[in-house]
Amino acid sequence: MKALFSLVAVVILILLAWFGSGSSGGAYLFGVILPYAAITLFVLGVVYRVLKWARSPVPFRIPTSCGQQKSLPWIKNSNLDNPHSLVGVVARMALEVLCFRSLFRNTKAEVKDGPRLVYGSDKFLWLGALAFHWSFLIILLRHYRFFTEPVPGFIMGIESLDGLMQIGVPPLLITNIAVTGALLYLWARRFTNPQVRIISLIADHFPLVLLLGVVTSGVCMRYFFKVDLPAVKQLAMGLISLNPVVPAGIGSIFFIHLFLVSVLLAYFPASKLMHMAGIFLSPTRNLANSNRRVRHINPWNYPVKVHTYEEYEDEFRDVMKAAGLPVEKE
Amino acid sequence: MYDAGKIIVGLVIFLLLITAPVWYNAASGQASYAPHLEIVTDAKACVAPTDYMRTSHMELLNTWRDEVVRHGEREYTAFDGTVYEKSLSNTCMGCHSNKAEFCDRCHDYMAVGRPYCWDCHVEPKGGSQ
Incomplete structure (x- = not known):
């Protein structure tokens, strides 16, 4: 139902662009006004959400430690899995952002006959995610040929590498196959795996269908x-x-493609796709594990008003003397 | 705001990446460039309508190549009934004689790498860059 809703929503978007872009006014709306609005929403939305996250205090180091912490010199520590310095954190983050290292550790639990609960490694999610994200990045960079004049050499290099197989004219691009296959796998996973299926929301299906629409168009x-x-x-x-x-004379398929991209950009800051910025702000990844070696002061500690004994005695000395209590200063 | 320094730097990098084409085109000053194609001919029509040739000439050339080289079929009946010889050098380049002022204009503009027409065909003299 949620998947169907997402599919219908994207089909409606496609029909809107298809029939809406027919007139010259419609072409201006779908070709100029909506893309401008979308990119504005995208940039402002991303900046707003990052600044909102930045207002959350991080009083203590909470990295997920997957290895031995740095402690005594003769105990071997794990720099990547339990980083204690900036270098370790940067290396860990780079592997996370570029290679999805934590997803590589993905496991699945299955009940086999017996009944026995069996845990096994599951690399397909990692592979699908990696294929999708890298293809999408390369596709984005390839599109810079539309936005630059003269086109920089490295953009042409990417495109010719992508078309390496020289199948057909225009050459079949490897990323086109990879991105479609990866998206179809990632979507199919939400139907075939019962646990994933039951926790999938519209917010999970819709971005996948929308991206499939962008890629297909x-x-x-x-x-x-x-x-x-x-x-x-x-x-x-x-x-x-x-x-x-x-x-004049640009086919409506172009406006469908552009409109779906505009919707993606506008929807981006309000969706789970914000993990693009969120991954850099994950406290379980981007903090060094220095809880024991460095003193961390809670940023929301307010200055505590202290009343020392000396001040107390100054205040009540006369009363104390009168009551016969001992005082330190006469 | 906590860790303001790092987060602001990150946001500035994000904004620079997003707006990179704006600065690039402002620096190159060629944002308004549009390719102009030189066509030397008295002929009134091409082998296919202009719209089709603009978008799909590569398919036509690829089909011609296969049909001529692999099947020896050299005659092409155009949309208006005219019969042409399937030949890049004799038919196409009769009107579009200058590679640098015709083919390359759009191919450079759209960063279409090196079409492999010229792996076999000799580029006409005086037409090179």
Whole structure:
């Protein structure tokens, strides 16, 4: 039901762009106004959420320690899995961000006949996530050919590496296959695995379907319903240089693609996709385990008003003397 | 705000990455460049309508290549009934004679690497960059 809702929502978005972009006013709406609105929402939304997270105090170091802590010199410590210094933290974060190291440790629990509970390693989620994220990054970088003039050499390098297999014209790109396959796997996983299925919400299905829509419309545009690319670049460069023009004769498949990307950008800050920024702000990953070696002072400690004995005696000396109590100073 | 220094630096890097094309194009000053194609011909029509040629010429050329080289079929009946020879050098380049001023204009603009037409075909003289 949740999956169906997401699917229907994306189909409606596609139909909106398809029929909406037909007139010249519609083309301006879907080609200029909505992309501008979407990118504004994206940037402001991401900055807002990061600043909101930054207001949360981190009074104590809470890294997940997966190895021996640094302590006495003859005990071998684990620098990556229990970092004690900035270098260790940077290395741990880099492996986490670039290689999804914690996902690599993903396990699954299964009840086998017996009944016996069996834990096993499950690398497919890691593989699917890695394939999706890296392909998506390469695809994003490839799109810079629409936003730069002259196109930098490394962008062309990426594209020619991507088309290495030289299958067909225009060349089949490896990332197109990888990203579609990975997204289909990640979505299928939410149906086939009962535990994952029951905890999947619309907020889990919708981004996957939306991304599938973006990827499918892009693939269709490259291989099947081709559009006038120089005209598309004119539009993109106009948007970038704040001088937007909508050249005539761009096929509606382009507006479908652009609208889905706009929806993705606008939806991004409000969704789980914010893990893009969140991964850098994960206290269980980005803190060095220095709880025992360094004194950490709670940032919300307020100054405690102290009344010392000397002050107390100054205040009550006369009364104390009168009552016959001993005092330290006469 | 806690760890303000690190977080602000991170946000600035994010904003720079997002807006990179804006600064890049401002520096190169070529944001408004549009490719202009030189066509030298008296002919009124191409082998296919302009819209089709703009978007799908690579498919047509690829099909021609396969049909000529692998099956020896050299005649192409166009959409208006005219029969053309399937030949890059003789048919296409009769009108679009200059690679640098025709093919390369858009291919450079769109960063389409090196099409492999020129792996076999000799580029016409005077047409190179």
